[in-house]
Amino acid sequence: MAGYLIGFLVLAAGLAALTSMQRARRSRDAAADKAHSRPIYHGLNAAIWTGVPAFVFLIVWLMGQNSIINSLVLASFPGADALSGAEKSLLISEIRQVAAGNIFKEPTPEILAAVDHLKSLQSIAVWMMVAVVAAAASIGAFFGYRVIESRFRARHSVERSVTWFMMFSSLVAILTTGGIVASLLYEALQFFARVPVTEFLFGLRWEPQIALRPDQVAGLGAFGMVPVLFGTFAISALAMAVSVPVGILSAVYLTEYAGERFRAVVKPLLEILAGIPTVVYGFFAVLTVAPIVRSLGLSLGLEAAPNSALAAGGVMGVMLIPFISSLSDDAFAAVPRAMRDGSYALGATKGETIRKVLLPAALPGIVGGVLLALSRAVGETMIVVMAAGLIARMTVNPFEAVTTVTVQIVTLLIGDSEFDNPKTLAAFALGLVLFLITLGLNLIALRTVRKYREKY
């Protein structure tokens, strides 16, 4: 029904626009002085007045309708007052299931009566909705049409509406982010009500599985995130060790040495590398890289797990190469040609020019790119879920398995434990930590990149 209504609103707005444009043209031709706005603006204005308020009504109505109907149905259900909140929602969902025709067991007469009530309420609601929306559209159209006269500043009015719309769009992203952060904070606080913050931040043992039993929740120090964070940074460090040198050197080669033809082939290839889904990198890490790394570790006489930090970090590094290379590429390209010419004209070789002029000049941009890549490495999930381990361990041997914050979040949330269990809530606390780390990295990175942009 709502779909039809929206279609109707679009039609109505279009109609209002057309008639208003006609009227605007007439009034323009009739008026002695110059019209303020072109007819198209009068039309747009009328369309906005017709469509937008009615549309907002419709959305609000749709959001409120169900809960109002639910409470009306419950209010007339015999004995519903005595039920608890959870029982009420069970009851309502049963009534709705029956109304939708999904009958699992023979419904009681009370429920059948409630179903009838629900259905009648729903049909009333639909017609009321149609009436209200139609009324809103008509009133809007009426006023939108009536204000038209040659001096009416329809252009400003439209401009203002568009501004509002843009502001609303930008708010959507901000509000969503705010909501995510708020829910993260809320759940994390719940967690910290059960496990002390200091223990979480500084504890050296991470064994969330034991904490399933209530007598072991806190006290045991099973929720110390240090080893998990260690794993994240170990893998990120390995990834950066691969991606930073390779990425920067490839950028240097591409911008300074490679011929036109080589660049034309390799740059798109790098972009493709950037477009490979991380799941695929994950496969690659588990099936191809991990066994090789393991046999290498064993042949070195080190302890080597089937899943190793090195395999996950190495593949993650490969994933980040195009990222760093393209950002460094931009940084090099932004160094003015005059800098290079100045250096060459003094008899500097290409290598000297790159080392002494290009690199220092492009450094802030490169650092920004590296920090952005680091923030991605810290937050990367799929590769480590597939290729890193599950057991939190602090080891300097890269052939052993470590776990990361993201892996732990995933494993904590998979499974059937309740939502007020510290094990589940720990995921939110970890998420909050991760969020803060990546936020910090991004802020620093963006600042350095911006500073560098102002330089030339």
Place this chain on the structure above:
Amino acid sequence: MNMLTDAAVEQKLHSTSNEAAIKMRGKDVTVHYNGKQALFGVNLDVPEQQVTALIGPSGCGKSTFLRSLNRMNDTIEGCRVGGEITLDGDDVYDPRIDVVELRARVGMVFQKPNPFPKSIYENVAYGPRIHGIARNKSELDQIVESSLEKAALWSEVKDRLNEPGTGLSGGQQQRLCIARAIAVSPEVILMDEPCSALDPIATAKVEELIDELRENYTIVIVTHSMQQAARVSQRTAMFHLGYLVEEGATDKMFTNPDDKRTQDYITGRFG
């Protein structure tokens, strides 16, 4: 706006009448950019310890010729140089010539001042460092100071050598670039419209500087200002549409040119 004093005129006459040695020589120089010809058989001699001015309307190939003298054209993709250019009789496009060494001997100053985003000191020390000219820190200090001195910038920057070169005024930056070029002790200095971004006072300073530098260096300067060419140069070469129209002693070029195009250009009748 004739800034030439009688003494200067006399000195100039004296120096041009002196038959000077040829420092650089272009023979049938042609340049193509991506197959499009920009220079057509240019024959031009650059006499030692004199200032040679290249003039001509925009796009006629002055910068192109200048850049081919120290092979800066090598850095432009699709640029091909033909003919012969010699420095002290040696072909600079000979494969055995080390282009790095060539550019150390034939320095260049660009139209827009382009100091590196480094300190004033580091800007001047850049060339000596990469060529290993100074044996120790105090020698390097010495080179930096004398180069800035020669570029008439020392007194203005001696207390702020560690500040970034990009923080100087446009005229100071250009003199810094000249100091930077001098620091590697080149034999020839090429200048591509070195004063076009400068105000009259800074221009006067740079011109004065060029006149002084002539004692030790051979200078080729591209300029759009006829007065400047007349003031600083001993020889002038007029380019048009990729051809060298005529060249000769500056005094003669400006008083009694052979070619009608030179006359028209100098008197401002075409651009």
